Each structure stands twice: as C-alpha cells, then as structure tokens.
Amino acid sequence: MKSFINVMRKASATILVMAAMLAPAAATAQGTTLSGTVTDETDEPIVGAIVSDKTSKYSAMTDIDGRYNIASVPAGTEIKVTYLGYKPETARWTGKGTLDFKLYPDAQMLEETVVIGYATVKKKDLTGAVGSVGSDRLDKQRSPNLTTALQGAIPGLDITRSGSMPGSSGTIKVRGVTTMGDNSPLILVDGTPVSDLDNVNPDDVESISVLKDAAAASIYGARAAAGVILVTTKGAKEGDLSITYNGEFSLMHASSYPDYVVDPIRHMQIINETRWNEAGNPAGGEYPTYSKEYIEQYMENHMYDPIEYPVYDWKSRLLRSTAPRTKHNVSLSYGNKQVKTRISASYEKTEALYKGSDHERIYVRPTTPSTSTNSGQPLSISPCAML
Numbered sequence: 001m002k003s004f005i006n007v008m009r010k011a012s013a014t015i016l017v018m019a020a021m022l023a024p025a026a027a028t029a030q031g032t033t034l035s036g037t038v039t040d041e042t043d044e045p046i047v048g049a050i051v052s053d054k055t056s057k058y059s060a061m062t063d064i065d066g067r068y069n070i071a072s073v074p075a076g077t078e079i080k081v082t083y084l085g086y087k088p089e090t091a092r093w094t095g096k097g098t099l100d101f102k103l104y105p106d107a108q109m110l111e112e113t114v115v116i117g118y119a120t121v122k123k124k125d126l127t128g129a130v131g132s133v134g135s136d137r138l139d140k141q142r143s144p145n146l147t148t149a150l151q152g153a154i155p156g157l158d159i160t161r162s163g164s165m166p167g168s169s170g171t172i173k174v175r176g177v178t179t180m181g182d183n184s185p186l187i188l189v190d191g192t193p194v195s196d197l198d199n200v201n202p203d204d205v206e207s208i209s210v211l212k213d214a215a216a217a218s219i220y221g222a223r224a225a226a227g228v229i230l231v232t233t234k235g236a237k238e239g240d241l242s243i244t245y246n247g248e249f250s251l252m253h254a255s256s257y258p259d260y261v262v263d264p265i266r267h268m269q270i271i272n273e274t275r276w277n278e279a280g281n282p283a284g285g286e287y288p289t290y291s292k293e294y295i296e297q298y299m300e301n302h303m304y305d306p307i308e309y310p311v312y313d314w315k316s317r318l319l320r321s322t323a324p325r326t327k328h329n330v331s332l333s334y335g336n337k338q339v340k341t342r343i344s345a346s347y348e349k350t351e352a353l354y355k356g357s358d359h360e361r362i363y364v365r366p367t368t369p370s371t372s373t374n375s376g377q378p379l380s381i382s383p384c385a386m387l
C-alpha cells in the first residue's frame with residue numbers, strides 16, 4: 001500500500017504544484033493568514049493535499065514541501081484536509097500560530113476487493129476498467145428490482161427505465177451502443193449466465209462488479225463484447241446459525257394529476273365550443289353538437305334515467321390516490337467445515353396507481369457450497385426460482 005501511494009505522489013507532484021500556483025486560495029473574509037504543513041504517518045510531506053473549510057470558501061493545496069497558506073481565515077473556522085488514499089482530518093483554527101496535520105492511510109479503501117472474472121483482486125492493484133458496488137449501497141436503495149437499484153451506482157453503467165409501472169425494468173448498457181446487434185451485457189450470477197438481472201433478489205446480493213473494457217473478452221469471449229456484470233450472492237460462513245427477517249411497507253403517490261373534466265355539463269360545453277370555433281364562430285351556431293335544452297335538462301333527466309344520462313367520475317374509478325407496497329424477506333444461514341447453506345425466500349406485492357396493474361413476485365434461492373471430504377474440492381449448488 002505504501003508503494004502504491006508513493007508512486008501516486010511522484011507521478012502527480014509536478015502537476016499538482018503547478019495547479020496550486022495557478023489557483024491561489026480564496027480570501028474574501030476578514031481574518032488572519034492560516035499556514036501549516038501536512039505530513040503522513042512517517043512525517044513525510046504530502047504533495048497536493050486539499051486544505052479547506054466545510055464550504056470550500058477558504059481552500060489551498062499543499063506544495064512539494066507539504067506547506068499551505070490561506071489568507072484572511074476567520075478564527076474559529078473548522079479546517080479539513082483530504083488526500084486520496086488517506087483518512088481525512090479536521091481541526092479548528094484558533095487564529096494564532098500554525099495548523100499542522102498528520103494523515104494516516106485509509107486501509108479499508110485500498111484493501112477493498114473486486115471480482116474480475118475468475119478471481120478477485122484488491123482495488124489498489126486494479127488496472128482495468130472495473131466498477132463495483134456492495135450490498136451496503138444496495139440496501140440503502142430499497143428498489144423493487146436490482147436493475148433500478150443500480151441506477152447511478154456505478155460510473156459507465158447506463159440504465160434506461162422502460163416505464164413506471166410496478167415490475168417494470170430497464171435497459172442496461174455498459175459502454176453505450178457498440179454494435180448494430182445485441183448491446184446487452186453478459187450477466188453472470190455466481191458464475192452462471194442469466195438472461196435478466198431482475199431474476200435476482202436485491203436482498204441476496206453481496207456485491208456486483210462491472211467489467212467495462214475490452215479485456216473482459218479475453219475471459220468470456222465474444223459474449224462479453226458489450227461488457228460483463230458479475231453478481232456475487234450472499235452465503236453462509238463457518239459457525240453461522242441465524243434466521244433473518246426483513247419487512248418493508250411504503251406508500252406511493254403521484255406528485256400531481258392533470259385537471260380532468262368529470263362534469264358532463266362542462267364536457268358538453270367544451271365539445272360545443274370546439275365545434276363552433278372550428279366552424280368559424282357563425283352566428284347562432286353556439287350549440288352544434290349538444291342543444292341548449294339537452295344541456296339544461298341533463299341533470300334532471302339523470303335522476304329518471306341514469307343509464308341514458310350518466311354522471312360518473314372515471315378518474316376515481318381508474319386511479320388510486322395512493323398505492324401501497326409490501327415486501328417480506330426471510331433467510332436462514334447455517335455453516336460448518338463441510339457445508340455452508342443459506343436459503344432465502346422473498347414475497348413482494350406492489351399495487352399500481354392505475355387499478356388493475358398490480359405486481360406480485362416471489363423469490364426462492366437456496367445456496368449450498370460444500371467441500372468434499374475425499375477430494376477437498378469445492379462443490380457449489382445455487383438454484384434460483386422466481387414466480
């Protein structure tokens with residue numbers, strides 16, 4: 001990790017110093033000059049670290065010696081220092097003396113593993129165009145399907161929604177439209193090809209990696225020409241014995257509805273006005289479709305013959321003001337030295353604002369990777385069913 005950080009420093013030091021000289025710090029408020037140094041855990045100066053307040057009104061970049069200067073900084077301003085690969089540090093400026101910072105490496109960010117085909121590598125050692133997202137990010141999305149949960153989660157992954165009805169999915173493009181033929185990426189779930197990403201329950205996903213460059217074709221062949229999406233599902237660990245339940249309930253509502261004409265009298269008036277305007281507004285032609293007597297007597301006639309003279313609110317009949325969504329997910333995990341089993345079942349029902357378009361879905365997924373006691377070779381069984 002230190003070698004990785006040192007290479008980054010040497011490669012970017014000249015560019016960052018030039019940028020610092022061309023972009024002086026902002027100084028718009030009354031105060032004193034803030035100065036100091038930024039070093040790493042070995043007291044080596046850090047080049048190109050960003051020193052600023054929360055609003056970035058006062059900011060500067062460290063030079064080749066790790067020094068910085070910011071003019072007119074009011075006393076009491078909270079200063080933050082950030083640098084790629086290091087944990088950010090904050091301190092409050094008292095208005096006197098210098099303000100020095102010592103940064104420590106962010107091991108978690110650099111040691112994060114990414115699935116790339118037949119193996120996993122650490123993010124710090126990754127050279128290809130690969131994007132990844134973990135279950136912690138997907139859990140916050142709370143989307144009804146996995147495709148919509150990935151919208152905006154991975155750079156270079158374009159997802160176009162096909163509609164807003166419950167159960168509707170989207171079109172996935174990894175590198176845009178690259179051919180006149182099929183532009184859909186290859187989707188692998190635990191190494192098994194699937195035709196639709198929405199066949200996977202979002203609650204079962206551990207991580208997703210997207211191979212975006214042409215190097216993926218060397219592993220998966222011509223099917224990877226439009227990119228590869230690798231889905232790794234959750235599994236049990238040795239010593240696990242747990243039952244987990246997750247329930248969700250939410251209400252959806254339209255932000256606004258257009259103004260509908262539900263009054264039959266107003267409807268007939270609009271039709272007459274339209275026909276009269278189309279005819280050039282001739283004198284005496286204000287009632288070309290519905291006569292004046294028919295309109296005036298309509299409500300009275302409705303009382304005696306509601307079939308011939310209906311008054312019906314079709315908007316309330318066809319549309320709901322709110323639509324509930326419920327989801328229940330249960331998982332069972334058990335693991336020992338030979339067998340690690342995880343079984344999950346999920347039921348989801350989403351009602352639509354447009355009556356008659358409700359959506360129900362059931363997921364069932366048992367996962368059992370085991371180790372043979374004779375050969376020691378791993379054996380994985382991971383079927384999935386969706387109703």
